[in-house]
Amino acid sequence: MIAPSFLRRLAGLLAVAVAAGWLAACSQSAGGPPALHVLAGSELKDLEPMLADLQKSTGINLAFDYVGTLDGAQAISSGDSHALAWFSSNRYLTLLPNAGKKILAQQRIMLSPVVLGVKRTTAQRFGWEGNPNITWKDIANKAKAGEFSFAMTDPSSSNSGFSALVGVASAFAGTGSAVTSADITANTEALKGLFAGQRLTAGSSGFLADSYVRDQATLDGIINYESVLLGLNVGGKLKEPLDLVYPKEGIVTADYPLMLLDSAHRSDYDKVVAYFRQPDVQARIMTHTHRRPSVPEVQPDSQFPTQVLVEVPFPASLDVVNQLIEVYLNQVRLPSHTFFVLDISGSMEGDRLDGVKKTFANLTGADQTITGQFARFRAREDITIVTFSDHVQAVRDFTINDPTPGSADLKQVLDFVNSLQAGGGTAIYDALTRAFTVAGQDKAIDPNRFYSVVLMTDGENNNGMDANQFQGWYRSASPDVRSIKCFPVIFGEASPQALKAVATLTGGTTFDARSSSLASVFKAIRGYQ
Numbered sequence: 001m002i003a004p005s006f007l008r009r010l011a012g013l014l015a016v017a018v019a020a021g022w023l024a025a026c027s028q029s030a031g032g033p034p035a036l037h038v039l040a041g042s043e044l045k046d047l048e049p050m051l052a053d054l055q056k057s058t059g060i061n062l063a064f065d066y067v068g069t070l071d072g073a074q075a076i077s078s079g080d081s082h083a084l085a086w087f088s089s090n091r092y093l094t095l096l097p098n099a100g101k102k103i104l105a106q107q108r109i110m111l112s113p114v115v116l117g118v119k120r121t122t123a124q125r126f127g128w129e130g131n132p133n134i135t136w137k138d139i140a141n142k143a144k145a146g147e148f149s150f151a152m153t154d155p156s157s158s159n160s161g162f163s164a165l166v167g168v169a170s171a172f173a174g175t176g177s178a179v180t181s182a183d184i185t186a187n188t189e190a191l192k193g194l195f196a197g198q199r200l201t202a203g204s205s206g207f208l209a210d211s212y213v214r215d216q217a218t219l220d221g222i223i224n225y226e227s228v229l230l231g232l233n234v235g236g237k238l239k240e241p242l243d244l245v246y247p248k249e250g251i252v253t254a255d256y257p258l259m260l261l262d263s264a265h266r267s268d269y270d271k272v273v274a275y276f277r278q279p280d281v282q283a284r285i286m287t288h289t290h291r292r293p294s295v296p297e298v299q300p301d302s303q304f305p306t307q308v309l310v311e312v313p314f315p316a317s318l319d320v321v322n323q324l325i326e327v328y329l330n331q332v333r334l335p336s337h338t339f340f341v342l343d344i345s346g347s348m349e350g351d352r353l354d355g356v357k358k359t360f361a362n363l364t365g366a367d368q369t370i371t372g373q374f375a376r377f378r379a380r381e382d383i384t385i386v387t388f389s390d391h392v393q394a395v396r397d398f399t400i401n402d403p404t405p406g407s408a409d410l411k412q413v414l415d416f417v418n419s420l421q422a423g424g425g426t427a428i429y430d431a432l433t434r435a436f437t438v439a440g441q442d443k444a445i446d447p448n449r450f451y452s453v454v455l456m457t458d459g460e461n462n463n464g465m466d467a468n469q470f471q472g473w474y475r476s477a478s479p480d481v482r483s484i485k486c487f488p489v490i491f492g493e494a495s496p497q498a499l500k501a502v503a504t505l506t507g508g509t510t511f512d513a514r515s516s517s518l519a520s521v522f523k524a525i526r527g528y529q
Helices: 004-020 042-058 069-077 091-095 120-126 136-144 159-173 181-186 188-195 205-218 226-234 263-276 279-289 318-332 351-366 370-375 408-418 428-445 467-475 496-506 518-528
Strands: 035-040 061-066 084-086 105-108 110-119 198-200 221-225 242-245 257-260 336-343 381-388 392-400 450-457 485-490
Touching: 035 069, 035 263, 042 061, 042 205, 042 263, 042 279, 069 091, 069 370, 084 263, 091 318, 105 263, 110 120, 110 159, 110 226, 110 279, 120 242, 136 159, 136 188, 159 181, 159 188, 159 205, 159 221, 159 318, 181 188, 181 318, 188 318, 198 205, 205 221, 205 226, 221 226, 221 242, 226 242, 257 263, 263 279, 318 370, 336 428, 351 370, 351 408, 351 518, 370 518, 381 408, 381 428, 392 408, 392 428, 428 450, 428 467, 450 496, 450 518, 467 496, 485 496, 485 518
Parallel strands: 035 061, 035 084, 336 381, 336 450, 450 485
Antiparallel strands: 084 257, 105 257, 110 221, 110 242, 381 392
């Protein structure tokens, strides 16, 4: 599915990213030893409190440079300069052409299977509480019948969603072997049944957990790492605990391999691995992150069930994995309705508006990287573009029936964006109010979609409704409006505080385009839509 030529083109794109500010493999930190930089998944943020003790014990000042799992895999395959890499899984990475030889050594550090957390009352009602015989098909039957709703991350953005999708597809295939292309085709309808129940998506496991807490009244469960679910249960934010369900057909376990990419740092790598695999450190990891130990000397404690877990075989083909993700995005999951609120005030004239146009060119097919292909507009997706300056300029609707680059559907979107011209002041909150009003009306008519609002502005509000007025309007709006998250982009001279306030109010999060390209930020946002 992904031609080798695409991967060769990644080298040039990633070189630009490196030149724009990615840290080198090793740099000097102020007042201490040189920092050894690790290309790392965001899931490792909970290990940061342990890095000071690592430095005391080994003299190594480890620093995490966070990146998405798929982006990280692309970077390594294309020659990234980091000495070490550490993700929840390297399964996708090892399937990429020439990637295997770049991993000089690897050692798993901790373990966490991807499982299902179900509200206690729901588990009791279904007879799932403490039941080791529950299958993915049982879960799918409840979801298809409209009796079970759940949250899961986007498989093209987050390893937990990716692992769950592989586990489900393998379970439906029922062969006991790695899922094949024919299995995916044969079981697409069964997958649709399960994912009819997915009502919340996200680009990261941590954000999904936070969103579940906010939306728990409307959801029955959440698919995530076992460690995240156990953390939710002891975090004091749930109205009722989650019962963990380990589907009988099998699951996929994240084993968090620490990988050596640069032989010059072999000694440092060995010290870091030895430190994290010490029994006392493994016990500390287990206590504080709720992940299982990876060394036999340390036994899992009482927070983990004693049920024997069946590990699903992972696909051996990159084409099969990519097919599975694309079938999920374009056929299986609920379609999305995405609202882009675009600032076209006078300050956007020139390079800034050109950046918006380039962004939409990428989303309509110009970006041929792996992550670019997964981020482009999807089949069945509705798109609404709200443009504004000192007032709302236009509200334009588009439907993507054909997501093939160059299709008439995508060309309509791109032609509209390319026609935009800058001028006037900035009425941020008037535009947001219009977008949320239309989105809420549409959701009331068609609730079986993922709705989101993306705000892109390069300035501060100087026309129309102010922040307090918008907040008052939003809080009194309909439940349909208040269920929709906004993802503001910090750009140009826009106020970070004002945009973060919008994100917090609506349950979204901000994305910062001041230190990276607008196109890359919009691509990251796609994992949340």
